[in-house]
Amino acid sequence: MSKYAELIIDGKTYQLPIIEGSEGEVAVDISKLRAESKVITLDIGYKNTGSTKSEITFLDGEKGILRYRGYPIEQLAEQSTFLEVAYLLIYGALPSKSEFDQFNSDIKKNWLIHEDVKKIIDGFPSNAHPMGILSSLATSLTAFFPESLDPNRSWDKVNLTIHRLIGKIPTLVAMSFNKQRGVPFNYPNNSMDYVPNFLKMMFGIPSEEYELDPVIVNAMDKIFILHADHEQNCSTSTVRFVGSSQASLYASIAAGINALWGPLHGGANQAVIEMLENIENDGGDVSKYIEKAKDKNDPFRLMGFGHRVYKNFDPRAKILKKRADQILDKMGVDSPILDIAKKLEEVALKDDYFVERKLYPNVDFYSGIIMNAIGIPTQMFPVMFTIGRLPGWIAQWKEMRENKEPIGRPRQIYTGANERDYIPLEKR
Numbered sequence: 001m002s003k004y005a006e007l008i009i010d011g012k013t014y015q016l017p018i019i020e021g022s023e024g025e026v027a028v029d030i031s032k033l034r035a036e037s038k039v040i041t042l043d044i045g046y047k048n049t050g051s052t053k054s055e056i057t058f059l060d061g062e063k064g065i066l067r068y069r070g071y072p073i074e075q076l077a078e079q080s081t082f083l084e085v086a087y088l089l090i091y092g093a094l095p096s097k098s099e100f101d102q103f104n105s106d107i108k109k110n111w112l113i114h115e116d117v118k119k120i121i122d123g124f125p126s127n128a129h130p131m132g133i134l135s136s137l138a139t140s141l142t143a144f145f146p147e148s149l150d151p152n153r154s155w156d157k158v159n160l161t162i163h164r165l166i167g168k169i170p171t172l173v174a175m176s177f178n179k180q181r182g183v184p185f186n187y188p189n190n191s192m193d194y195v196p197n198f199l200k201m202m203f204g205i206p207s208e209e210y211e212l213d214p215v216i217v218n219a220m221d222k223i224f225i226l227h228a229d230h231e232q233n234c235s236t237s238t239v240r241f242v243g244s245s246q247a248s249l250y251a252s253i254a255a256g257i258n259a260l261w262g263p264l265h266g267g268a269n270q271a272v273i274e275m276l277e278n279i280e281n282d283g284g285d286v287s288k289y290i291e292k293a294k295d296k297n298d299p300f301r302l303m304g305f306g307h308r309v310y311k312n313f314d315p316r317a318k319i320l321k322k323r324a325d326q327i328l329d330k331m332g333v334d335s336p337i338l339d340i341a342k343k344l345e346e347v348a349l350k351d352d353y354f355v356e357r358k359l360y361p362n363v364d365f366y367s368g369i370i371m372n373a374i375g376i377p378t379q380m381f382p383v384m385f386t387i388g389r390l391p392g393w394i395a396q397w398k399e400m401r402e403n404k405e406p407i408g409r410p411r412q413i414y415t416g417a418n419e420r421d422y423i424p425l426e427k428r
Contacts, residue, residue, distance in 0.1 A: 009037055023058050040411045051232055052240065052405065056089060056395050059231045061309040066316065068229060069093070077319045082224040083107065083194045086166060086391035089229055090398060104194075110167030111188035111197070113175065114144050121179050130383045131261040133176045134169075138254040141168065149248050161249050162394055169390055170194075173383050174201035195221045198387070203375070215330045219323040219370050220384075226316040226363060227385055229392025235259040235266065239393045240400045241408040249397055256393045257386055266382035266389075269368035272304035273378045276337045276344075284336060286343040294353050304365030305348055306358065313360045320366035327373050341369050 003018035005028045014037055017029040027050045034040050043049045058067045066073040069088055076085055087095045087103050095103060120140055124133050141164070142149055148161050171188055178185050186204045188197055196212050199220060204210030230236070238259040243252040260266035279289050292300040307314050328338060345361050348354040371381055 007033070009039055012037070019053075021053075023060070034411070040413075042413055046237070051237060051408075052400065053403075054232070054396070054399060055092070056392070056399060057229045057231045059309065061307070062311050064310055064312040064315045066230075073226065073315055074319065077222050077225050080225065081194075082221050082228070082388070085225050085228050089391045089395040090162060106163040107167045107194065108188075108190045110164045111171055111190070113168055113171050116144075117172070117175070118185075121175055124176075124179070126180060126182070128180075129261075130173070130176050130180070130380055131257060131266075131386075133179075134172060134383055134386060135254050135257040135261070137172045137176070138165075138169070138250055138257060141165075141250045142248055145250075148250055152246070158249070158398075162398075165249065165253060165394065166390060170198040170387055171201060173380075173387060174198065176383075177202055177380060195224070213330070215323075215326050216374050219320075219327055219374075222319060222323050223367050223370065223384065224388035226319060227367075227388030229389070229395065233265070234262070235389065236393060236396050240396050240405075243397045243400050244405055244408045246407075249394065252397050253390070253393055256389070260386060260389065261382055266385040268303065269364040269371070269385070270378045270381040272341075272365050272368035273337065273372050273381070275303040276340050279340050280336050284340055286340055286347065290344075290347055290351070302344070302348075302359070304362055304368060305344075305354070305360065307362045310362070311358060313358075314362040316363035317361055317366055320363055320370065321361070324366045324369045324373075327370055331373060335373070338369060338373060341365070 003020075004015040005018055007014045007016055014033065016033065019027045019029050021027075030041055041049075056069065058070070059065065068076060068085065069092060071088070071094075076088075080088075083104060084095065084100060087100060117137065117140070120137065121133065124136075145161070145164065147153070147157065175185050184206050186201045186206050188201060192200060196217055199212060199217065200210045232240075235256040239252045239256040242255040243249070247255075263271055279286065282288075289300065289302070292298045293302045328342075345365070348359060348361055354360070367384075368378075368381065371384060372378070376384065
């Protein structure tokens with residue numbers, strides 16, 4: 001039996017269908033409201049608006065649940081790998097051994113970048129932000145693969161674009177990182193797995209052995225898995241929105257990178273380290289900043305604590321806390337910034353003020369600590385986030401295209417001037 005909500009406008013009743021998701025989520029379908037009543041809804045920031053139906057990710061912030069295609073994030077983080085999770089998100093099911101081997105092989109075939117890309121990177125100033133560089137390079141791939149501009153290509157060709165993106169983005173990241181450091185680029189190694197190869201391109205030196213620490217490899221793999229998708233957030237919605245215009249996958253991903261760049265989104269873990277640096281520069285008095293955080297009249301806010309979606313503990317933070325502890329123990333890192341982070345964590349987990357308000361350390365807090373400890377500069381944090389989020393963006397773009405969703409076109413409530421006559425310049 002169909003369910004409806006009733007909306008009364010100027011005495012006239014409109015029946016709006018009730019849509020229920022597989023996890024019991026309920027939505028009021030207003031897609032025909034404007035056609036029938038000439039009335040729209042207003043939801044600034046789309047905080048209460050469902051823009052699509054999706055089978056990819058389920059998130060329940062109240063209960064601290066995150067699942068990819070039905071699989072709990074806890075199980076995937078402990079038992080899977082980033083590349084397997086990427087396959088799951090994009091293709092909808094866990095791969096068989098032969099499917100995974102073929103996927104892995106296809107990615108490795110696309111690690112290399114055209115040598116002309118080096119000329120593009122050389123054109124950027126040495127102090128250019130890596131997210132700006134990465135966004136430009138992602139867009140530039142359309143010049144090297146112009147056939148990708150047609151979004152209505154065969155599935156085999158779309159699949160090739162997917163493999164190229166997953167293979168080439170880490171290479172582009174490593175190239176831009178080494179450009180900033182002024183060191184030679186380390187080419188990809190097809191004998192290595194995805195994450196170890198990326199770390200070698202980042203930190204290795206050509207012609208020299210690079211010793212990979214399994215604790216670091218594991219932590220980086222987990223960071224990528226935990227950031228692989230997160231429902232209809234700002235960057236994901238941007239990818240779907242741009243893709244709805246039938247823009248290419250490269251252009252849509254570049255748009256997602258730009259959306260992720262913002263400090264309220266992908267720059268959040270960078271903001272954590274910058275906050276810790278500010279506390280250190282001010283003498284390192286953690287108790288002072290704890291009191292500032294509690295003072296509602298003080299503009300200071302603890303970055304990396306609490307979450308707009310998760311009203312309980314961030315499930316991703318629980319997983320990364322373990323990896324952060326392992327890294328700090330294994331590396332014996334002696335850093336005032338990380339000491340401050342550990343003190344803040346201890347207070348937040350025990351202090352009644354933070355516990356009652358559920359201001360627990362979130363995934364950005366621990367990912368920031370991990371990346372700082374292994375030597376990744378803060379400006380590179382959003383770029384690391386990009387590598388992790390890439391499979392989710394691709395899956396969302398692919399789903400949007402397969403569902404033949406219409407071009408995105410929000411409405412607005414106009415609040416400007418009413419009609420008025422133009423006054424010639426000489427009479428003003």
